[in-house]
Amino acid sequence: MTKTPITVAYGDGIGPEIMSATLRVLEAAGAELDIETVEIGEKVYKRGVDTGMDPGAWDSLRRTRVLLKAPITTPQGGGYKSLNVTMRKALNLYANVRPTIAYSPFVETKHPAMDLVIIRENEEDLYAGIEHRQTHQVYQCLKLITQPGSERVIRYAFDYARTNGRKKVTCFVKDNIMKLTDGLFHKVFDQIAAEYPDLEHETLIVDIGAARLANTPERFDVVVMPNLYGDILSDVTAEISGSVGLAPSANIGDGFAMFEAIHGSAPDIAGMNVANPSGLLLASVMMLVHIGQATVAERVHRAWLRTIEDGVHTRDIFRDGVSQKQVSTTEFADAVIARLGEQPQVLKPVSYREDAAIAHRKWQPVPKAHKQLVGVDVFLDWQPGSPDDLGHQLKAIGVGDLKLEVITNRGIKVWPNGLPETFCTDHWRCRFRKPEGAGVEPNEVVELQRKIVESGFDVIKTENLYTFDGVPGFSAVHG
Amino acid sequence: MTKTPITVAYGDGIGPEIMSATLRVLEAAGAELDIETVEIGEKVYKRGVDTGMDPGAWDSLRRTRVLLKAPITTPQGGGYKSLNVTMRKALNLYANVRPTIAYSPFVETKHPAMDLVIIRENEEDLYAGIEHRQTHQVYQCLKLITQPGSERVIRYAFDYARTNGRKKVTCFVKDNIMKLTDGLFHKVFDQIAAEYPDLEHETLIVDIGAARLANTPERFDVVVMPNLYGDILSDVTAEISGSVGLAPSANIGDGFAMFEAIHGSAPDIAGMNVANPSGLLLASVMMLVHIGQATVAERVHRAWLRTIEDGVHTRDIFRDGVSQKQVSTTEFADAVIARLGEQPQVLKPVSYREDAAIAHRKWQPVPKAHKQLVGVDVFLDWQPGSPDDLGHQLKAIGVGDLKLEVITNRGIKVWPNGLPETFCTDHWRCRFRKPEGAGVEPNEVVELQRKIVESGFDVIKTENLYTFDGVPGFSAVHG
Numbered sequence: 028m029t030k031t032p033i034t035v036a037y038g039d040g041i042g043p044e045i046m047s048a049t050l051r052v053l054e055a056a057g058a059e060l061d062i063e064t065v066e067i068g069e070k071v072y073k074r075g076v077d078t079g080m081d082p083g084a085w086d087s088l089r090r091t092r093v094l095l096k097a098p099i100t101t102p103q104g105g106g107y108k109s110l111n112v113t114m115r116k117a118l119n120l121y122a123n124v125r126p127t128i129a130y131s132p133f134v135e136t137k138h139p140a141m142d143l144v145i146i147r148e149n150e151e152d153l154y155a156g157i158e159h160r161q162t163h164q165v166y167q168c169l170k171l172i173t174q175p176g177s178e179r180v181i182r183y184a185f186d187y188a189r190t191n192g193r194k195k196v197t198c199f200v201k202d203n204i205m206k207l208t209d210g211l212f213h214k215v216f217d218q219i220a221a222e223y224p225d226l227e228h229e230t231l232i233v234d235i236g237a238a239r240l241a242n243t244p245e246r247f248d249v250v251v252m253p254n255l256y257g258d259i260l261s262d263v264t265a266e267i268s269g270s271v272g273l274a275p276s277a278n279i280g281d282g283f284a285m286f287e288a289i290h291g292s293a294p295d296i297a298g299m300n301v302a303n304p305s306g307l308l309l310a311s312v313m314m315l316v317h318i319g320q321a322t323v324a325e326r327v328h329r330a331w332l333r334t335i336e337d338g339v340h341t342r343d344i345f346r347d348g349v350s351q352k353q354v355s356t357t358e359f360a361d362a363v364i365a366r367l368g369e370q371p372q373v374l375k376p377v378s379y380r381e382d383a384a385i386a387h388r389k390w391q392p393v394p395k396a397h398k399q400l401v402g403v404d405v406f407l408d409w410q411p412g413s414p415d416d417l418g419h420q421l422k423a424i425g426v427g428d429l430k431l432e433v434i435t436n437r438g439i440k441v442w443p444n445g446l447p448e449t450f451c452t453d454h455w456r457c458r459f460r461k462p463e464g465a466g467v468e469p470n471e472v473v474e475l476q477r478k479i480v481e482s483g484f485d486v487i488k489t490e491n492l493y494t495f496d497g498v499p500g501f502s503a504v505h506g
Numbered sequence: 507m508t509k510t511p512i513t514v515a516y517g518d519g520i521g522p523e524i525m526s527a528t529l530r531v532l533e534a535a536g537a538e539l540d541i542e543t544v545e546i547g548e549k550v551y552k553r554g555v556d557t558g559m560d561p562g563a564w565d566s567l568r569r570t571r572v573l574l575k576a577p578i579t580t581p582q583g584g585g586y587k588s589l590n591v592t593m594r595k596a597l598n599l600y601a602n603v604r605p606t607i608a609y610s611p612f613v614e615t616k617h618p619a620m621d622l623v624i625i626r627e628n629e630e631d632l633y634a635g636i637e638h639r640q641t642h643q644v645y646q647c648l649k650l651i652t653q654p655g656s657e658r659v660i661r662y663a664f665d666y667a668r669t670n671g672r673k674k675v676t677c678f679v680k681d682n683i684m685k686l687t688d689g690l691f692h693k694v695f696d697q698i699a700a701e702y703p704d705l706e707h708e709t710l711i712v713d714i715g716a717a718r719l720a721n722t723p724e725r726f727d728v729v730v731m732p733n734l735y736g737d738i739l740s741d742v743t744a745e746i747s748g749s750v751g752l753a754p755s756a757n758i759g760d761g762f763a764m765f766e767a768i769h770g771s772a773p774d775i776a777g778m779n780v781a782n783p784s785g786l787l788l789a790s791v792m793m794l795v796h797i798g799q800a801t802v803a804e805r806v807h808r809a810w811l812r813t814i815e816d817g818v819h820t821r822d823i824f825r826d827g828v829s830q831k832q833v834s835t836t837e838f839a840d841a842v843i844a845r846l847g848e849q850p851q852v853l854k855p856v857s858y859r860e861d862a863a864i865a866h867r868k869w870q871p872v873p874k875a876h877k878q879l880v881g882v883d884v885f886l887d888w889q890p891g892s893p894d895d896l897g898h899q900l901k902a903i904g905v906g907d908l909k910l911e912v913i914t915n916r917g918i919k920v921w922p923n924g925l926p927e928t929f930c931t932d933h934w935r936c937r938f939r940k941p942e943g944a945g946v947e948p949n950e951v952v953e954l955q956r957k958i959v960e961s962g963f964d965v966i967k968t969e970n971l972y973t974f975d976g977v978p979g980f981s982a983v984h985g
């Protein structure tokens with residue numbers, strides 16, 4: 028077997044200890060790795076590199092395309108950027124994969140039967156970080172859901188389920204409220220599900236889904252969802268499994284992948300040789316599968332399960348009556364090494380197929396719909412007066428028959444015929460359209476803005492209204 | 507005591523049964539109510555009223571300002587609007603209050619010690635329902651967080667905690683990512699907390715907070731949060747308490763209030779006299795406190811606790827070995843009535859103060875900061891070519907020294923000096939500023955758009971950039 032080049036970062040705090048332990052196990056198990064070590068994290072930040080990652084580290088990553096990463100310490104304050112956020116977006120790591128499994132009765136949990144994988148969209152949603160304050164009272168963040176982003180992560184979830192012998196893929200969305208954005212994610216889910224008739228699929232509204240996930244996680248298998256829901260709910264599942272310190276994660280893209288534990292650098296126990304290396308070790312198992320070394324992955328994972336069963340536990344999971352022996356980080360690695368080749372007796376033995384490295388189908392752009400401009404939402408910062416005053420003044424402004432149709436405040440209609448009780452902020456959305464939804468020219472939108480600005484209004488933002496193959500690409504107005 | 511006028515809606519499905527049972531208990535307990543009955547729900551929708559609420563119902567509500575509401579059935583399909591969403595926004599019901607309590611050992615739960623109240627902002631956040639699709643690939647929803655909306659719900663949470671003998675208020679936000687929007691909610695929370703030195707307060711990042719809430723809910727008391735987080739997490743807490751069918755909720759505004767069970771109209775068991783009226787009955791207890799009839803509220807609530815303790819249970823919570831007697835809806839109401847005046851022996855007896863109707867301080871607008879226009883984000887629908895091509899073309903367009911500064915795609919910088927690996931959608935944000943952040947005139951923003959449109963670009967939206975007292979009202983660019 029030729030060696031696979033990978034990039035390794037030892038990180039900060041407990042990072043070096045758990046990385047050394049992990050690499051020792053991998054070597055003893057016969058992993059064929061050609062390791063390039065890079066520096067990331069606190070020291071790099073403090074040298075003034077605001078992303079926490081040396082240019083040399085990017086070069087290594089471009090060669091190997093695989094990063095095994097120990098946790099880092101993000102310095103407090105200052106203009107430091109999150110290394111993880113930067114890497115996910117810059118390297119298009121669109122899927123965040125988090126298996127969460129209960130190891131009952133060896134690790135305490137209220138949910139002994141849980142065994143699920145949350146796959147979370149990893150780059151977009153509210154995490155695009157596009158925020159604006161444009162009035163005294165109102166702050167805004169853009170939630171972006173894209174067709175390619177949704178398709179990639181959902182397809183990955185189905186491929187993952189199939190390759191890993193899972194039976195069902197569940198999708199969580201809130202498309203009863205967010206009909207366009209979450210509606211897109213739901214629609215793409217249904218389209219892709221149809222290509223995998225061998226797998227069950229279902230969609231739940233995220234609030235009900237979250238309630239079931241927290242109360243009866245054993246009913247779920249693979250769960251795919253947009254970024255924010257996944258961020259919240261993968262922390263919930265890790266916590267209720269009883270084993271935050273054991274949980275690995277993978278960040279997957281078409282060209283790159285990054286593997287790490289879900290915990291941080293735990294500076295309070297750094298250098299004490301007590302940290303549990305399991306999260307990182309299980310992440311390295313995911314990495315071995317990813318690079319096509321499934322047999323080694325299986326050997327490591329089974330030996331690890333056997334070690335947990337034998338009650339050889341680091342301090343964080345040691346419980347009197349359940350555990351047999353409390354060990355250090357290095358002793359734990361030795362115990363796993365001593366069990367290479369052994370099988371778990373109680374816990375489910377894992378199996379990985381040699382072809383388990385998921386073959387990524389390239390994303391194909393969807394055929395283009397016919398797009399037509401049919402109006403514009405012009406947003407104003409305006410002092411709370413009556414909505415009727417505002418309606419009256421704006422009605423007089425128009426470009427040809429591009430005229431004021433409706434005004435909303437925080438999404439609820441306040442003109443015409445608003446309810447007098449509705450509280451209004453200083454943030455007004457004024458929708459301009461033509462009769463019968465007729466087409467609008469881009470320069471008419473510009474001209475409209477010119478007139479509104481000239482009339483002394485504070486135009487703070489615009490949102491054009493388009494139809495796509497005749498279907499409105501904008502939500503109807505409430506109220 | 508003079509009678510308090512209230513509006514009552516019997517709703518659909520099991521609604522009429524549980525409302526009758528509830529009103530019988532209230533009457534027997536000596537509630538002084540002057541009831542106006544209105545029709546809402548399925549029949550009204552089907553008569554063609556798209557909000558599900560007769561104009562006559564609005565009139566009654568304007569008189570009484572209090573609605574006790576049984577669940578309704580929302581017809582599937584068609585352009586029906588959610589009655590709850592419309593009412594919340596139109597009547598400015600800014601706080602959604604959901605107490606969740608475990609009634610162990612009488613009702614099964616994995617979390618016997620939980621006793622918390624989630625208070626959720628109820629009108630804004632992503633629920634403003636402002637969505638736009640402006641390119642082939644990208645869909646957008648606006649998340650709006652406002653100063654008045656945040657202040658009202660947070661102040662309500664502290665007032666609620668103080669009035670109800672609670673000790674701690676916890677805030678959940680994601681302001682490590684959404685520094686402006688969730689940052690505002692956090693800042694307002696800190697400001698208001700300082701006015702309540704008798705109460706503890708803490709803030710948790712929502713993912714970690716959710717994990718703790720799901721695993722150890724007993725560590726929380728009152729928890730306040732923006733709309734979406736609260737929607738998801740109040741369903742989680744209701745479910746894990748073991749008693750979705752017992753949970754009430756209140757929607758509170760300065761001028762109006764609405765009280766209901768959290769469950770729906772359960773059409774499958776309608777008319778069978780088996781539904782549990784407890785959710786609505788406990789909602790009516792919250793209503794009694796709200797209208798200043800605390801003594802009656804206490805009498806009803808204690809008799810109800812005693813009934814549950816005595817094992818007199820409707821079918822949904824009946825368990826062999828725990829329950830004593832399975833009863834119908836009407837028999838359950840009779841059992842509560844028979845126990846009026848009695849106290850619970852095991853469960854915590856509730857107490858309500860006569861002055862427990864929370865005195866609402868009117869919201870005061872904050873002093874205005876100096877607002878200055880300093881640039882604009884112009885968004886384009888542009889075919890994925892290289893970001894450098896786009897940068898090159900846009901650099902040539904400018905108004906005076908209002909020039910292209912940076913381009914991002916899904917929030918990550920792609921020009922200048924982007925990483926070649928970054929995947930780009932057809933949705934580009936192009937930020938135009940002047941050197942050293944100098945001021946911009948509104949007509950320069952219009953003129954800039956005119957030039958960009960004239961150059962053949964598809965401008966899909968704009969977001970102006972402002973400073974407030976010199977502080978940027980827009981997020982910095984990642985990457």
Ligand SMILES: NC(=O)c1ccc[n+]([C@@H]2O[C@H](COP(=O)([O-])OP(=O)(O)OC[C@H]3O[C@@H](n4cnc5c(N)ncnc54)[C@H](OP(=O)(O)O)[C@@H]3O)[C@@H](O)[C@H]2O)c1
Binds near residue numbers: 097099272290
């Ligand atoms: N991906 C990443 O690189 C990443 C992720 C999260 C956080 N961080 C960073 O890590 C730093 C510390 O964050 P934090 O304290 O919030 O979270 P943390 O590092 O996960 O540590 C929290 C606590 O969990 C326990 N713990 C975590 N990992 C453990 C292990 N492998 N074995 C045994 N115990 C373990 C320790 O508890 P006891 O004290 O009870 O032993 C530790 O104090 C911060 O700078 C943060 O930014 C980095």
Ligand SMILES: NC(=O)c1ccc[n+]([C@@H]2O[C@H](COP(=O)([O-])OP(=O)(O)OC[C@H]3O[C@@H](n4cnc5c(N)ncnc54)[C@H](OP(=O)(O)O)[C@@H]3O)[C@@H](O)[C@H]2O)c1
Binds near residue numbers: 524579770775782783
């Ligand atoms: N605020 C509201 O008005 C509101 C809220 C939510 C839903 N809804 C509407 O209600 C309709 C039905 O929705 P859904 O079936 O999803 O939810 P649901 O009405 O809450 O009913 C779900 C199931 O919960 C049980 N259940 C609910 N309330 C119960 C009670 N008081 N006593 C005993 N069992 C009870 C029943 O289960 P078993 O079959 O096991 O007995 C029922 O089938 C829909 O039209 C929905 O739009 C209205």
